[in-house]
Amino acid sequence: MARVNDHYLKLQAGYLFPEIGRRVKAFQEANPAADVIKLGIGDVTEPLPPAIVEAMHEAVDEMATRSSFRGYGPEQGYDFLRAAIAQTDYRDRGIDVADDEIFVSDGSKCDTGNILDVFGSGNVTAITDPVYPVYVDTNVMAGHTGPADDSGRYEGLVYLPVTAENEFKPALPREHVDLVYLCYPNNPTGTVITKDALATWVAYAQEHGSIILYDAAYEAYITEEGIPHSIFEIPGAREVAIEFRSFSKNAGFTGTRCAFTVVPKELKGKTADGTEQAIHPLWNRRQSTKFNGVSYVVQKGAAAAYSDDGKEQIRRLVEFYLENARLVREGLESQGVTVYGGVNAPYVWLKTPGNATSWDFFDQLLDRGHLVGTPGSGFGASGEGYFRLSAFNSRDNVEQAVERFRKALG
Numbered sequence: 001m002a003r004v005n006d007h008y009l010k011l012q013a014g015y016l017f018p019e020i021g022r023r024v025k026a027f028q029e030a031n032p033a034a035d036v037i038k039l040g041i042g043d044v045t046e047p048l049p050p051a052i053v054e055a056m057h058e059a060v061d062e063m064a065t066r067s068s069f070r071g072y073g074p075e076q077g078y079d080f081l082r083a084a085i086a087q088t089d090y091r092d093r094g095i096d097v098a099d100d101e102i103f104v105s106d107g108s109k110c111d112t113g114n115i116l117d118v119f120g121s122g123n124v125t126a127i128t129d130p131v132y133p134v135y136v137d138t139n140v141m142a143g144h145t146g147p148a149d150d151s152g153r154y155e156g157l158v159y160l161p162v163t164a165e166n167e168f169k170p171a172l173p174r175e176h177v178d179l180v181y182l183c184y185p186n187n188p189t190g191t192v193i194t195k196d197a198l199a200t201w202v203a204y205a206q207e208h209g210s211i212i213l214y215d216a217a218y219e220a221y222i223t224e225e226g227i228p229h230s231i232f233e234i235p236g237a238r239e240v241a242i243e244f245r246s247f248s249k250n251a252g253f254t255g256t257r258c259a260f261t262v263v264p265k266e267l268k269g270k271t272a273d274g275t276e277q278a279i280h281p282l283w284n285r286r287q288s289t290k291f292n293g294v295s296y297v298v299q300k301g302a303a304a305a306y307s308d309d310g311k312e313q314i315r316r317l318v319e320f321y322l323e324n325a326r327l328v329r330e331g332l333e334s335q336g337v338t339v340y341g342g343v344n345a346p347y348v349w350l351k352t353p354g355n356a357t358s359w360d361f362f363d364q365l366l367d368r369g370h371l372v373g374t375p376g377s378g379f380g381a382s383g384e385g386y387f388r389l390s391a392f393n394s395r396d397n398v399e400q401a402v403e404r405f406r407k408a409l410g
Contacts, residue, residue: 007143012152016133016378017041020362027366037397037404038372039328039389042187042346044252046320046394048301049313052251055304059297073293076284077104077260081299084306085260089245095232101264101280103287104294104302106257108217108246112181113138115213115242115261117290118282119269123178126158128170130188130376130383132215135181151381161382162189164351168340169197172204180205182231183215185222188379188388189349190325190341192227198234205240211269211279212241217259220250220318222344238264242279249346249392251305251314258294258302321346324398325391331402332389335409346391349376353409361387369408371401 020040028036047053062068076082082102090097105111113134121144127135139145139157146155153159158177160170168191173180182201184193205212214231222229231241243262247253267279294302304310322343329342332350342348352361358375365371376386391398 007141010140010147011137012148024372034370036370036372037401039393039401040372040374042390042392044254044392046252046317048252049310051307051310051313052301052304056297056301059300070296073296075287075291075293078299081303084303088306095230097262101262103261105259106294108244108259109134111244111261112215116142117286125179126160126173126177127181128162129159129381130379132183132187153381163382176208178210180210180212182212185218185345188347190345190347192344195228198228202234202237202240206236214241215244217246218249218345221346224344227344238266247302250318256298258298321391327398327402328389328391331405335405348389350387352385352387358384358387365408369404371404
């Protein structure tokens, strides 16, 4: 009989969002007339920007004739998109990133998990807590952890709590770690990191020979001055960091799938015998072997995001979701709820009223207000007593949700 990967059996109860879906489905089956508004999973709701739609239509037409038809594309991404990303997102901002350091993919979620393919099992890994579940679960699947304890924390991972008590600022590890996951603007808390604070992480990584896996999927939502849009704004970061970005939450590609990862050529790890090894060619080999690339049609749409029209339409789209976040944040504050985030990110992170547990508050919102959010405990032990609400929804639904909070919290 074929052996299964026993590490999957260490995973807790179920991935967070399918568990939410299961509970909501059960509620709707029991209450078929209930009009449920979902502010849980961070899925966009507004249509793709017109400039992107037009570019994708043109690309489909190209695929309809022999002279312009394209089959397999480069696994790393088409040159036209890699160049647009490197120039607009980095070099125009004074950040040194070469075109061939950009690797186009079908999602940052995929890349933050797949990146483990190029790192060995002996690494000590640090994560913030609460944290995007993919970082933890993919390490478990890869066999990089022991079993979980009663709080859900896995043996072998270094947890860095981020709560109101430390102003959501993770402390540097007291011990040596090899890999560090950082996500800013942060999912789930909606908080940000300053350049000075990020510089301390880069300095730590330089001192310890660590690599920072920096998820900047929500970079487009930064509104305040002085907040870094990229870890590569920090001197020395090219030697110690990989950055992940996505078109999902700024340009609406959650259902279209396009993202990219930046792997600097200076970045190095070490082999079992202690020899230095560049990470760039390893990731290139991984993608060439296990990935066939993002479709030409989608990449043409992504490239249109960098046109003048595309940039303006995306700016308005981001502003739309940030206004939703403001409405949610201020609506909760008017009810006496303590909230965080929602200024530089599309997420509002709140302290559950009355010291309710995260899942009890989930049930309260669903039962009394027909509202769905995300329990903070699903993001880690330090998320207990907190709750995440997403700004990704229509304006009408958000305004209705704000009114329903009054009923649910009363």
